[in-house]
Amino acid sequence: MITLRDITVWDTGETIDLTIPEGVMPDGEYDAAGMTLAPGFADPHVHFRDPGQTYKESMVSGCAAAASGGYTDVLIMPNTVPAMDGETLDDPDAPGAREVLDAGCTDVIDYLQHYEAVHKVDLPVRYDLCVCASKGRAGHEATELDHWRRHMPGQDDAAKDRYQLAHPVTAISDDGSAVTPGILDDVFAMTHESGLYLIEHCEHHDTGAVNDGPVSRKLGVPGIPEDTELRIVERDIAKARETGVHVHFQHVSTAISFDAIRRAKAEGLPITCETAPHYLALCDEALLKYGTLAKMNPPLRSEADRRATIEAIADGTVDMLATDHAPHTLEEKERGFLEAPNGIIGLECAYGVCHTVLVDGGFIPDKRLIELMSVAPMRLMGHEPTDISALLGGRKPETGTVANRVLDLGAIDPTAAAGVGLAVLNTNEAWTVDPERFHSKARNTPFGGWSVTGRPLATIIGPKLVFSRIGR
Ligand SMILES: [Zn+2]
Numbered sequence: 001m002i003t004l005r006d007i008t009v010w011d012t013g014e015t016i017d018l019t020i021p022e023g024v025m026p027d028g029e030y031d032a033a034g035m036t037l038a039p040g041f042a043d044p045h046v047h048f049r050d051p052g053q054t055y056k057e058s059m060v061s062g063c064a065a066a067a068s069g070g071y072t073d074v075l076i077m078p079n080t081v082p083a084m085d086g087e088t089l090d091d092p093d094a095p096g097a098r099e100v101l102d103a104g105c106t107d108v109i110d111y112l113q114h115y116e117a118v119h120k121v122d123l124p125v126r127y128d129l130c131v132c133a134s135k136g137r138a139g140h141e142a143t144e145l146d147h148w149r150r151h152m153p154g155q156d157d158a159a160k161d162r163y164q165l166a167h168p169v170t171a172i173s174d175d176g177s178a179v180t181p182g183i184l185d186d187v188f189a190m191t192h193e194s195g196l197y198l199i200e201h202c203e204h205h206d207t208g209a210v211n212d213g214p215v216s217r218k219l220g221v222p223g224i225p226e227d228t229e230l231r232i233v234e235r236d237i238a239k240a241r242e243t244g245v246h247v248h249f250q251h252v253s254t255a256i257s258f259d260a261i262r263r264a265k266a267e268g269l270p271i272t273c274e275t276a277p278h279y280l281a282l283c284d285e286a287l288l289k290y291g292t293l294a295k296m297n298p299p300l301r302s303e304a305d306r307r308a309t310i311e312a313i314a315d316g317t318v319d320m321l322a323t324d325h326a327p328h329t330l331e332e333k334e335r336g337f338l339e340a341p342n343g344i345i346g347l348e349c350a351y352g353v354c355h356t357v358l359v360d361g362g363f364i365p366d367k368r369l370i371e372l373m374s375v376a377p378m379r380l381m382g383h384e385p386t387d388i389s390a391l392l393g394g395r396k397p398e399t400g401t402v403a404n405r406v407l408d409l410g411a412i413d414p415t416a417a418a419g420v421g422l423a424v425l426n427t428n429e430a431w432t433v434d435p436e437r438f439h440s441k442a443r444n445t446p447f448g449g450w451s452v453t454g455r456p457l458a459t460i461i462g463p464k465l466v467f468s469r470i471g472r
């Protein structure tokens with residue numbers, strides 16, 4: 001049994017003792033005074049490159065990275081190889097198909113749902129799946145709802161095994177590209193019929209490598225104008241108005257897009273959005289310092305856009321933070337601005353970077369950051385974040401005992417215990433980001449060497465401690 005004494009509950013400020021029946025640190029009592037107990041972080045936007053590109057990341061390394069970053073839940077984007085489009089794989093020679101077929105699985109959804117059984121591993125975090133908007137994520141034809149509908153929550157659950165129940169398809173996206181104009185109506189109709197939500201990557205350009213502006217000119221690299229994002233945001237807001245489909249905009253990066261989203265929300269449309277740590281911490285000038293480690297899609301924008309991103313977080317236009325954890329090898333990232341792949345990893349430093357910029361910067365309080373990283377993304381993904389006070393039996397009475405209440409995860413109702421996802425945070429700990437110590441296979445981050453404050457110390461899923469750096 002592991003007991004964390006005198007830990008503070010994130011929303012009520014109550015000091016409690018937390019008892020965890022088993023986990024990755026020696027049994028005993030630990031002084032957790034000054035530490036914060038919060039619902040685990042949830043990331044609605046990760047790329048684990050499995051199947052197909054496991055030299056970059058895998059389900060095993062990606063989930064380990066998530067656990068070490070305080071995440072209990074992630075949503076896996078569908079740009080795997082083959083793409084996660086629900087189609088049965090019949091050509092074993094198609095890129096990546098052999099891995100799935102050799103595992104005895106029929107398609108990528110089937111493979112990822114049964115990953116733990118196939119590979120005989122225990123993954124430390126929970127994950128849901130996001131299916132492609134188009135077949136092969138090629139943008140030519142919408143995916144067939146009838147080919148993957150059965151993987152949605154509540155669809156013939158009695159016929160599902162425990163792996164299928166644990167890893168449902170909960171969203172639709174062609175992340176990496178926006179839904180193409182030719183299939184837009186079909187995708188919205190299919191999304192509407194499914195009752196799920198559409199996650200949109202807002203970019204329509206196919207040229208340019210970095211933000212269009214003084215920095216792109218200085219580098220001599222073709223630029224990506226800011227309205228590439230706005231045009232998709234406006235297009236999809238109009239479709240949301242027309243169809244009632246919930247559209248969630250990924251990694252929004254420009255002031256003009258935030259303005260459009262702000263207006264759509266004021267109108268009461270079913271629109272939500274996320275941004276990522278890099279858009280609030282960096283602007284395109286970072287390209288001069290970090291080179292392709294600062295290359296992503298959408299690109300890092302101007303300093304004015306960075307400030308507008310923070311403002312949109314502070315005023316509630318941004319619903320949540322997502323990492324867009326996008327692993328690549330350093331060899332790939334060293335190919336120069338035109339050739340290097342887009343994206344950076346984020347799971348293991350997101351909290352520190354966001355805490356430093358947003359909370360230390362005085363823009364939002366600690367509690368709001370936890371809402372943005374835990375509560376809002378969990379709800380988007382269709383789950384309730386762990387309610388610590390409810391597990392304690394309600395709010396602490398104003399009068400009465402002065403002793404700490406105890407949350408014993410081994411003693412609560414097993415169904416409630418199974419749903420638990422918690423993070424232990426030190427909101428004040430100063431530390432230096434060291435990518436060499438990441439659990440991810442990848443090292444592609446511009447944040448290496450950054451001094452940040454705010455650190456995830458432990459991650460608890462179900463009644464089990466799955467990650468801890470307490471006392472280390
Ligand atoms: Zn994207």
Ligand SMILES: [Zn+2]
Binds near residue numbers: 175
């Ligand atoms: Zn992405």
